[in-house]
Amino acid sequence: MGQFFEDPLDRVDGRLKVTGAARYFAEYDLPDMTFAVMATSAITRGKILTIDTKSAERAPGVLDVLTYLNMPSIPGWQSDPSKPAPQAALGGERYRVLGSDQILFNGQPIALVVADSLERAQYAASLIKATYQKASFETDLEKNKDKGQTVRGPRGADYNRGDANAYKTAAVQLEQEYTIPIETHNPMELHGIIASWKGNDSITVYAKTQGVKSTQQSLMNAFKLDQKNVQVFSEFVGGGFGMALRTWPQEILVAAAAKKIGRPVKLVMSRDQMFTMVGYRPFSIQQIKLGSTKEGQLTGLVHEALSQTSSYEDFAEGTVNMSKFMYACDNVATKYRIVPLDIGVPIWMRGPGEATGAFALETAMDEMAYKLNMDPIALRLKNYTETDPERNRPYSSKYVKEAYQLGAEKIGWFKRNPAPRSMKDGEWLVGYGMSSGVFNASRGEANCRAVVKDDGTLLLQSAASDIGPGTGTAMVQIAHEVLGYPVDKISFELGNSTFPPAPSQGGSTTTSTVGSAVHIACSSLKNKIVNLLLEKGGSDYAGKTAADFTFSDGNVRAGNVSVSIASLLKQQNLPALEVTENSKAGPDQQKYSMYSFSIHFAEVRVHPKTGVVRVKRVVTVADSGKIISPKTAASQMIGGVTGGIGMALMEESVIDHRYGRFINNNFADYHVPVSADIPHIDTIFIDKPDPVINPMGAKGMGEIALIGFAAAVGNAVYHATGKRIRELPITPDKLIE
Amino acid sequence: MKEKNPGTEENKGSSRRTFFKQSSAIAALALTPVSIVKASEKGLDEKIASAFEKMPLRVEINSKAYSLEVEPRVTLLDLLREQLHLTGTKKGCDHGQCGACTVHVDGRRVNSCLTLAVTTEGKKVITIEGLAKGEELHPVQQAFIQFDGFQCGYCTPGQIMSAVCCIREGHANDPDQVREFMSGNICRCGAYSNIVDAVMHAKKGGQQI
Missing domain, CATH: 3.30.365.10 (Aldehyde oxidase/xanthine dehydrogenase, molybdopterin binding domain)
Incomplete structure (x- = not known):
């Protein structure tokens, strides 16, 4: 191993990003693509009395208009939408998009228009008219300070060490209040999804997500599907900052629409919808x-x-x-x-x-x-x-x-x-x-597949995400340090739910968690290569032990004998050597x-x-x-x-x-x-x-x-x-x- | 340009053109939007809408001549992304507030989301896909890689297109000037200080920008 992580590496996907070749979710073109636009609630709390979709349905190019009146049932959503929303602090999601006539927040979707072009969908969505029965509402935390509720579970418990009142008798005291308003993530890329079904039991989505496995699980739950029938792709994500850490209800809505009309549906939200439907830092x-x-x-x-x-x-x-x-x-x-x-x-x-x-x-x-x-x-x-x-x-x-x-x-x-x-x-x-x-x-649990091929390359795969920090670059660095391959011969693939599982990108854990899996997978490949040489390498390696082997520049050396891993594979008639390794923290932590x-x-x-x-x-x-x-x-x-x-x-x-x-x-x-x-x-x-x-x-x-x-x-x-x-x-x- | 999804029979390009040529009486109707609306309500909507919704557009994009038919309401940004699949140009706000959609039209940097496609008739559009010379990156692209002038990469095409014009305009004489003249391009990952370094490097590099 050479200098440990000393060489600054240019971002491995830099070229794709500066040439416009990096593809984000909305940029996959599927045959028969359709375009979805949401119409949203003009009131904050209450119920929809009437919703007129006739003009929208008759507008050119419109394929379907979904409202709570004709929303397909989602098998995984078992709660009865006619029941009132439960009190807070009980936990669990109870808002179902287009699930009922109830309006729970301003900007809540009330209809989804699907048309054969973006402009036609946008125009048709503007024709939707709703009347409402308004109810009173509260949106101001400062006016509702007395309504604080304890969060269930150990994480919500009050914490006490020593005497809570000790500050009151201190020589110097300070009591102050600090206020932070709602802040909105606003990644540059708008949120949305492309959903495409094959038959009634297999779906592929291109998503803006910080976790392809998490999106996959949400779709499996919503539509009661087998894991193998849900594919999630998210190779490039145009920023997240936390807002893409869950599958939002409108993503399920788009999947439902795609299933209903039997064509791929693409939703790209508008910037104003980024304030209402994909979370924010709370006041x-x-x-x-x-x-x-x-x-x-x-x-x-x-x-x-x-x-x-x-x-x-x-x-x-x-x-x-x-x-x-x-x-x-x-x-x-x-x-x-x-x-x-x-x-x-x-x-x-x-x-x-x-x-x-x-x-x-x-x-x-x-x-x-x-x-x-x-x-x-x-x-x-x-x-x-x-x-x-x-x-x-x-x-x-x-x-x-x-x-x-x-x-x-x-x-x-x-x-x-x-x-x-x-x-x-x-x-x-x-x-x-x-x-x-x-x-x-x-350090969480993650898995990584690592393959050395007889063409001199090293391929790594893990269902991780990169919302911008440069995950691929860090992973290539780690593989380079462990296995000694030149960085331009290493590729790290992510953002694909069929790869070995990895957690979502959040909480500053990816380098530690996925990086460890890469480290272990590359170490495991090293062992395989050493064992191959010890078993089949012939007299050059007689009497050697694992400690005698060093790896650099795609070569493995023992004593005076050095061989490139690619030519070793060719000699042994092996197109590739492959491992998939699991990694998690030990009890020491x-x-x-x-x-x-x-x-x-x-x-x-x-x-x-x-x-x-x-x-x-x-x-x-x-x-x-x-x-x-x-x-x-x-x-x-x-x-x-x-x-x-x-x-x-x-x-x-x-x-x-x-x-x-x-x-x-x-x-x-x-x-x-x-x-x-x-x-x-x-x-x-x-x-x-x-x-x-x-x-x-x-x-x-x-x-x-x-x-x-x-x-x-x-x-x-x-x-x-x-x-x-x-x-x-x-x-x-x-x-x- | 052909309809991408000729799903509905009435909606095919050829019949639309024929319809348009033959029907001068209905062409007059185009001047009377109320009539159109009424006709639309009577069920002629799809044919009439198709006939009057599209206009011819000849435009050069990345040195390639295009002869298209587009609806007047289509923005240059949506034309590039949704119809021509030149997806390097990004949509960040659709309101001219973020700069992610920046392209060059006749050498000027513009927000393609605020540019109706039909207004580019006879003009030359350069997008991020047209900046490099084959495999050879433009010096500004190279500088963005060298100085890590991006993270998620979504604002990057707009930043680069803007930076190229910023230098050509003579607005890259010092870092503060670059900051001012690059402030129409939002980077939410916060790569600004590296972007400024990249632009200054490209400017000082002496290569043709």
Whole structure:
């Protein structure tokens, strides 16, 4: 093995992406393709009284119009749609698309038009007319704070360590509330699906999904199909950020329509529908209560979070997790509650709940540092812990002290004047802020097929996904390191449900989980090759043992004898050698707490007259174990920072609560960062392998890139202006004087 | 262009053309949308709709001449993606707000989702598929790979088409200028800082852009 993961590799699918040859779900052309467009509810809660589809049905090219009146029954949906939706906190999905006349949220589909061209489907959908009986509704979390419900199950339980009231008697106390609005994932690729049936019991879909196996399972469940009769393809995914972690009801609807009309149906949702039907980061209100000694030792920490879910389904996430283990503190209490509202159900959005929680905790830590007249890094070091105080066990690896140091040096942290509103650049106020992020690192179960062929290539297959981080690139790197094949001779295929199973891409687990399967499969191939040589290689290999063999450049060497694997296969009349291996975590992992950490620094300019905030410089440091693919890993980090800048300064999905409708459901009004908003971003990797998590020593990185970053910006704004903004996003109106 | 799915009998290209030529009385009807609507309601809809919905379009796309019949409501983006299967050009918003659909029309960068296909009559359209010279990538494409100016890749064709014009327009003289003149192209993965590096590299590389 050569230098371990030292060579930055260009993205293996880069050429396909820069030439337009990469095919995303909507770009598969099937014979007899038809086009679907959804008409959606104009009210927020109530029922459909009449729905007139006649004009749509008679419009040119229309093949079918589905409403709740003629929706085919879905065998896997056994619940009685005439029954009212259950109360929240009971769990389980009860919303059935076109399942009844009931309207549960604004923008809910009320009809699906299928036509022979996109334009004809769009026009016909505009002809659908419905009348409704309106019912009262609630879409405003701030007006329904008293309706919080406990989430069922251990993950929803309140957490207590020591005395929850300890902060009340501390020498220095802080109690603050932090609010984060609804944010919408808005990947650039619109959501949708292509569904095509063969007969009544076999379906192929091209999906926008973060997990082909998960989509396959959803279709199997809905239509009661055998696994072998459900094929899901999703080779390229135009971003997900969490919204493609489940199969949404409208995907099942399209599959049902395709079955009914006997032709392939393609749905590509519109951008405004991306706000209502495919989840979002839920609105949240958080309280942090901190108590500290005058020297900065935390003596009490309470973190309470209120978040929203839908009326028909629970959604819960790890908003309060970080407070349980990030800092040494004997007295910690957390509570998490959800309020059912008449909006579609949320879903994890990058960094998920942990990013929501980190904004609150890491802003509060900054506030406490200023109260104590301490440096924010010094406060964090004072409460640093080498063991996980939640589970009372060591971290598998933690290089956070080093990360503070590297980041602080790079941005010039200690050269700043720490006093608020003390630094200027012309008429702009200058501020520095820092924060931390942390996310669970784990290794799940995955499978990988690996084939060396007599043409000198290595093929790897796993039903993994790549929504953008560069999964294929990392997997090729791992295979290259283990089996010594040149990277251009290795291909990694994913996004196909017929490949060996792998989990969905989410929670920063793919490199660890699928990477381990690749590692094991390549190691297993190595053994096969060694055994082949020992058994059939002749006298050159007499007396050798497995330890005598080394692999590089597609060759295997023992002592002075080197042979290319391709020619070995030819000599042995073997077209290929193949293995399929399963990989999962060992019991050792239960002895450690495994986390990836990020330490963020931001330098901002704030214009005192206009309230404009510009992020001028960013340094972000990741302790995510060994870096497998330096180039794509750096991209993950700058992407997370960019998302964090959006969260801090501009992202907010606004509902007009009089009507329950999103009013900024487009890219002109829902602001995401554009190039002019993003400075140069320095990424630093600790790049030390975690000794426990997996054979590569790689922890995860996608989530920590974003987690905490919004707090770094907010803290920098405070340093610049002396104003603490606890309600995201930090828009100019909140800063203007 | 032929109907891709000649499923309904009345809807075939040849009969439509014949119908159109022979029927000057009905052609006059085209000027009276209300009449069309009424005719449509009386069940003549499919024939009449087909006759009046399509217009001839001659356009050069990626140096290839096309002679098409398209409905006036068809956008250049949907023509490229759904009819010509040039799917490198992406739909991100359909409202001219994200830049994913950026193509060149007579050398200018435009949002193809806001461009009705029929307005490109006689024009030259270049899409991402027409940027490389055979196997040889355009310098901007090469720079995007080198600087990892993308992640999921969905906004990438639009970014690259925009970047090529940004350089040609003389708007790539420094990173801040690139940031400003590339701000019509959203990248949700957040590859901007690498994109700026890639554009500056391509500009400084001295190759013909």
